[in-house]
Amino acid sequence: MEDIEDLLIGTETGTPPGFRSPLTSATVGVGTKKNQRSLPSPSPSPSIPGTQTIFIKTFGCSHNQSDSEYMAGQLSAFGYSLSDNPDEADLWLINTCTVKSPSQSAMDTIITKGKSSNKPLVVAGCVPQGSRDAKELEGISIVGVQQIDRVVEVVEETLKGHEVRLLTRKRLPALDLPKVRKNKFVEILPINVGCLGACTYCKTKHARGHLGSYTIDSLAGRVKSVISDGVKEIWLSSEDTGAYGRDIGVNLPTLLNALVAELPADASTMLRIGMTNPPFILEHLKEIAEVLRHPCVYSFLHVPVQSGSDAILSAMNREYTVREFRTVVDTLTELVPEMQIATDIICGFPGETDEDFEQTVNLIKEYKFSQVHISQFYPRPGTPAARMKKVPSNVVKRRSRELTNVFEAFTPYNGMEGRVERIWITDIASDGVHLVGHTKGYIQVLVIASDDMLGTSAMVKITSVGRWSVFGEIIETIKEAKDNKALNTQIPNQDMSLLCCNQTKTGVISEEPESCACGNDIDSCCSQSTLEKIDNSSGTVMQQNQNNKNLFGWILRKRKNLHKRVESEHSSGSDIKQERSMKKWDFVDKALLGGISISILTIVVLLVCLSFSVIWSQ
Missing domain, CATH: 1.10.287 (Helix Hairpins)
Incomplete structure (x- = not known):
């Protein structure tokens, strides 16, 4: 079957024969198979849709993660069980990333394993959308990035033994689809798809296409809805946040002000702005700075530079200069107290000379960015950069190691001991011991506390620091106000101390998950990859005066x-x-x-x- 639209022929209602309505929303849980249902599931049967178990594997950025959560929510709503164990699943759903060769190689490996295990496979994401004729996808059902609202149909036809391909773009998926969040306290909210850029190395544009923005009303409605669901962090995600609205006659500051108006005045739910390329925020720096100062918004922004050389930026077709990038950084740093800025670097882009690379190193040394995503250049098939003369691989690796060593030599947390900070706790660290919170500047703070602290906000005293994280002791839990009205205006400076405290700069080098845009969406890896780098070198982690609970x-x-x-x-x-x-x-x-x-x-x-x-x- 070439396209699932063939199923619609001959039906008056436009729904395929045998189409089933979803279960009630109460059946859609947060989590995997073992904790999302209280009633036993029926025994799997290939002839009864909705009785099978689905394994979902996600590669890539936060936008991809959000897509997977939406697909999981729809499958769960139609009765399917979700499992983290691929062996017990009846079908594998693989959401792919096309930014780098390693991520696509990982996709190839899991597809090969699935075929050898005789598992029905559905491949979603940027790889099939951008390379629909790839040899690896032969004989496999695929669903495009803008067709995630049709995943149930694709899965059910695949389980029947049909090969389904659904890639034609028609409209953006609705934001109010059922969703099973990986972290129930974090909502990843896509504000637009695609971008306006034409970077010579980027394959994502082939998959996500031209800019398509959601309306402000639909996004504000989603924010209001997820807050009522108990979400404590909202991550705005897209291929380029700064370009939002240019296709529908609005802009990013207008959207941000509308979303902030929906946030609780007690800052119990925080907003995190996603990756934005320099060209599209230069004209809005003061307005964006005002939003970043807001007590309900993390003072953190991801602005990729990719190179410290204008010659290389021109070869990349990045549409800005190093000077303009500096303007963005300097302005936000000046206007937003203790502003945290993350950036990206590509080492070994075609034509990069030693002098070009030295300019990049000097830029990183000068600003000591809070977070840096350092990657080697990977030629992606079909992109202009793939046809350019490559830098020798040994040189690329050497430059990547050198820049990594420069970055890891920074000591960003020094001086934080003894300070009192407000943090928002939303996760458990990978060591299984600490809970993970973030300051208003999105500095990761690890605390020892009971699990019922998840989803809360607290005042902590910083007790020690490591290379990748700081450690804190909880002083007081901040109770949520039950009758807050939306905070429509900036809280006066004298009142901000009640909601947020001082921050300091931090340092993270993240390697996974892969990014999904010309800017390498580091937002998605800031909180995830750093959990893998728990640093206990600073001395005693467990404080002596922790209570018995x-x-x-x-x-x-x-x-x-x-x-x-x-x-x-x-x-x-x-x-x-x-x-x-x-x-x-x-x-x-x-x-x-x-x-x-x-x-x-x-x-x-x-x-x-x-x-x-x-x-x-x-």
Whole structure:
């Protein structure tokens, strides 16, 4: 079957034969198969749609992650179970990224594995949309980036043994589709698709196409809706946030002001602005700075520079100069207190000389950006840069290592010890021990606390610093106001101290997930990749004055993390790793058992003493 639209022929309503209505919204949960349903699922049957289990694998940027969450939500609404385990799934849905060769190679690997396991496959995302005739996609169902609202139909036809291809662009998917968020406290909100640029190295434009913006009313409505669902962070995502609205006669500052008006006045939900290229915010710097100063908006922005050389920027067709990039950085830094700016660098672009690269190094040294995404140049098929004369691979690797060493030599957290900050806690760190919060400047703060602190805001004292994170001790939990009206104007400076505290600059080098735009959407990797770099070099991580509740939560997370690792290693056949893991973490179970034993013994002793006291008094 070449196109699923063939299913619509001959029907009066425009719906395919056998089309099913979704289940009620109450059945759509947040999470994977094991925690999103309270009722048992029926046994899978190839003849009964909605009884199968789906495995979803996502590559790429935050926009791709949002697309996967929307597809997961629709599948869940139609009764399908979601699982993180590919072996137990009846179909694999792979959402792909075309920015770099490694991500596409990873896609090829998982497709090969799926075929060898006789799994029905559906491939979504930028690869099939931008390279629909790719040999790797032969015999596989594919769904385009603007057809994610049709994923249920594609999945059901694929499960019947049909090959489905749905790629024709017609309209943007609705924002109010069902959604299963990877993190229930974080809403990734696409504000537009495509871009206005024509970078010579970018394959994403081939997939996402020209700029298409959602209306302000639809976006404001979505913000209002997700806040009522308990979302605490809203990430604005697109291929170029700064270009928003130019196709529909509005602009980014107008949108941002409309969205801020929907945020709770107590700053219980924060807004994070996505990646924006320099050309499209130069004329709006003061307006954007005003939004970034708002207590409900993170003072953080991702502005990719890609090179410190004007000659290379011209070869990339980036449509700005280094001087204009400096204007963006300098203006925002001046107007927004303790502003955090992230950027991207491509090492080894065709024609890059040692002098060009040295200009890039000097730019990074001068600004000491809070976060830097450093990548090597990858020629993408069909792009003008793929036909340019390449820099030798050994030179590209050397430059990438050199710039990485320069960046990692920064000490961005020094001086933060003892400071008090307000943070918003939304995740559990990859070590399974710490909770992850962010300051208003989006500095990652790791704290030891019970899981019920997730989705809350708190005041913390910074106790120690590492290379990639700072560690804090919770002083006070900030309670949400139940009767807040939307905050339509900037809170006076004298009142801002009640909502947010001082920030300092931070440093992160992120490598995964892959980016999805000319600007390499680092927003998506800022919070994810840094969790993998928990730095304990700063001394004592667990503070002595943590209360028993926090300690108990820490022990339980340790134990939970252990069993997850053991199960994973057991399923992969790693008996040696399993044995080592059990030996390494036996302490946790022993600590729990010892604590229970001591508590029981203490109670017995107290009861005995009380009995003797009563007898003696008589």
